Amino acid sequence: MNRLPQESAKRLARHASMEPSDTTVVATHLISEFDLHLFGEGRHWHIYNVLGAHPCSLNGEEGVRFATWAPGAEAVSVVGDFNGWDPLAHPMTAHRPGGVWEAFVPGTGPGHLYKYAIRSDTGALLLKTDPYGQQFEVRPATAAVVTERTPYNWQDGDWMHRRAHWDWQHAPIAIYEVHPGSWQVHGSGRWLNYRELAHQLVDYVVDMGFTHIELMPVTEHPLDDSWGYQTTGYFAPTSRYGTPDDFRYFVDHCHRHGIGVILDWVPGHFPGDDHALARFDGTALYEHEDPRKGQHQDWGTLIYNYGRHEVRNFLIGSALFWLDTFHIDGLRVDAVASMLYLNYSRKDGEWIPNVHGGHENLEAIDFLRELNDICQSRYPGILTMAEESTSWPQVTRPSWVGGLGFCTKWNMGWMHDTLDYLHHDPVHRHYHHDKLTFGLLYAFSENFLLPLSHDEVVHGKGSxxxxxxxxxxxxxxNLRLLLAYMYSYPGAKLLFMGGEFGQHREWNFAGELDWFLLERPLHKGVQTLVRDLNRLYRELPELHGESFSPQGFEWIDCHDATQSVISFMRHSGDGHVVVVINFTPVPRFGYCIGVPADRTYQEVFNSDSRFYGGGDIGNPLPVTAEPRQWMGRPATITLTLPPLGAIILRPQP
Incomplete structure (x- = not known):
């Protein structure tokens, strides 16, 4: 419901004072001064238990306490299916100063639909959904739903205990990025619900060997085409796939099967839909008044005003809500670069410098530091991940040394360089060899995650x-080569759905993946390769134990541009593996590389294996190193390199 029923709107226009009628129940102040004080400071970490709609009892009567922040409003009332959407039935009382409005409405309860009718200081009549709503109608309807917060019977205690103590910097992190509405659909064509996804998706992810699922935003959003990145419900899993408890079931089932859940979360901007946050009380409340700071030109959205305590509290409260009430294991923070720079995607004259004359968004920087500090301190073991595409320093360094405090940062440079390199015909790749080597100059300046994400398979980019x-x-x-290169390169891993079996066409959010391709041997081979890479990545500490440390990587030879071959070692403790990759379709016989010891090496992975659809060229027998110096190392092994292939060798005991 996007507007007041016509008759109710007429009544509100006639009675603009919004004075209570004879049947109105006017509540006393139920929110404590302490709660209001913390909210005003921007430090009420459980604000989702205060604002919004909460079933409770008052003087022996069951009902719902409604509360919202609207300091610029002249009057606010609760409207819903319980009062015929009549704006005169249940006006709210205000806490001044501060602008929090509240009302207790007896006889209401879980399942009722509601919104707020707001009269601005200009007399404009607004109908707004609840910013703190914890459930909403299925789009295109936009009313919030009163939700019962009954205790959920979580079964993931072992997972939560392990998570609080895990050493993520030395653990394998292999993430499967998923859009829930288009991974698979029901035979009838409808979406799978959260409980169906819990079983079908988790079974698949466990079989494939991933450690985490990253969900593209499941925070409530009105437009399917936004994929969730234009959020209106920061405290509600989208009702497209079920109820909040259905989503809890999904997370619980993931945890009970050893799979973490990461939520794509969007605190950088929000849509300008009339029913939601935009000019919520008739003023620029959550956004900036000046469009040079408050409008995102690329996406046609609005930018949060991080300088307002209550806005920061709203966002940090949202993050904590997901970590607390849904046991989410991490937040991938979208579009961090657009938050950090006042001149992001703006020309001269289209932005306002900060107080020092610079282009840094100082309020957003403080917000991100506080977000990371609070989330990580209150929920040890969770991951915060920055999708940040610039050279901003110390994104993954602690705030107390001047960093932003994220756990990991998406390595967009590696992604772009690698895909650009592989796009070239192999005969030309030797001209672009630096695309393979440059990334190691900065690979350990941050805790990097290597993303082959949805962003690379949309908007005409192809699969x-x-x-x-x-x-x-x-x-x-080439695709098998790319995947092997990613899994052997230092950093955590992320692969968008469909990439694991070589989907032909570009991703389409309106239909499911092309699972029929698995009937074809080459596509089935790619899927088998990813399953084996995940197993190898998890089993070999050399591939994950030092992902964020220069001690975990060593070039053997990065200079063979002529043959488009690179070779390196991955280390962990006293162990090492050798990785050699041939980026041309020409097999290399008798290819020599230097190794650190006179030992026998076993090929433990070959992307050209017949099991993956390859030609089975490689080194099936153990290769014994010769005590002959080569490439500055004391021993030499002689290998057969498969065409467009990657091999991994491990010294035998």
Whole structure:
């Protein structure tokens, strides 16, 4: 429901004073001064238990306490299906100063629909949904739903205990990025609900060997085409797939099967829909008044005013809400770069410098530091991840040394360089060899995550497979090569759904993935390869134990541009593995590299294996190193390199 029923709107226009009628119940102040004080300071970490709609009892009567922040409003009332959407039935009382409005409405309870009718200081009549609503109608309807907060019977105690103590910096992190509405659909064509996803998706992810699922935003949003990145309900899982308890079931089921859940979360901007946050009380409340600070030109959205304590509290409260009430294991914070820079995607004259004359958004920087400090201190073991595409320093360093405090940062440079390199026909790749080597100059300046994300398979960019040159076999070999390169390169891993079996077409949010492709051997081979890479990545500490440390990586040879071959070692403790990658379709026989010891090496992975759809060129027998110096190392091994292939060798005991 996006507007007042016509008759109610007419009544409100006639009775603009919004004085209570004879049947109105006017509540006394139920919110404590301490709660209001903390909120005014921006430090009420359980604000979601105060604002919004909460079933309770007053003087022996059951009902709902409604509360919202609207300091610029002249009057506010609760409207809903319990009062015929009549704005005169249940006016709210205000706490002044501060602008929090509240009312207790007896006889209401879970399942009732509601909104707030707001009269601005200009006399404008607004109908707004609840910023703190914890459940909403299925779009295109936009009313909030009163939700019962009964205790959920969580079964993930072992997971939560382990999470609080895990050493994530030395653990494997392999994330499967999912859009819940288009991973698979029901046979009838409808979306899978959270409980169906819990079983079908988790079974698949466990079989494939991923450690985490990252959900594209499931915070409530009105437009399917936004994929959730234009959020209106920061405290509600989208009702497209079920209820809040259905979502809790999903997370609980993931945890009971050893899978973490990361939520894509969007605190950088919000849509300008009339029913939601935009000019909530008739003023620029959550956003900036000046469009040079308050409007995001690229996305047609509004930018949060991080200088307001209550706005920061709203956002940090949202983050804590998901970590607390849904046991979420991490937040991937979207579009951090757009938050950090006042001149992001703006020309001269279109932005306002900070107090020092610079382009840094000082309020957003403080917000991000506080967000990370609060979330990580209150929920040890959770991950905060920054999608940040610039060279901003110390994104993943603690706030007390001047960093932003994130756990990991998406390595967009690696992603762009690698995909650009592989886009070239192999005959030209030797001209672009620096695309493979440059990234190691900064690889350990942050705790990097390597993303092959949804962003690379939309808006005409084609699929991962479609980016690869050559005929079908070469495309598939290049894709296998890309995946092997990602899993052997230092950093955590993220792969968007469909990439694990080589989907041909660009991702379409309106339909499910092309699962029928798994009937074709080459696509089935890519899926088998990803399953084996995940297993190897998890089993070999050399591949994950020092992902964020320069001690975990060592070049063997980064200079063989002529043959488009790179070779390196990954270390952990006293162990090491050797990785050699041939980026041309020409097999290399008798290829020598230097190794640190006179030992026998076993090929433990070959992307050209027949099990993956390859030609089975490689080193099936153990390779014994010769005590001959090569490449500055005391021993040499002689290898056969498969075409467009990657091999991993491990010294035998």
């Amino acid at each position: 991962l497979l479609g980016k690869m040159p050559g005929d079908e076999w070469q495309q598939q070999a």
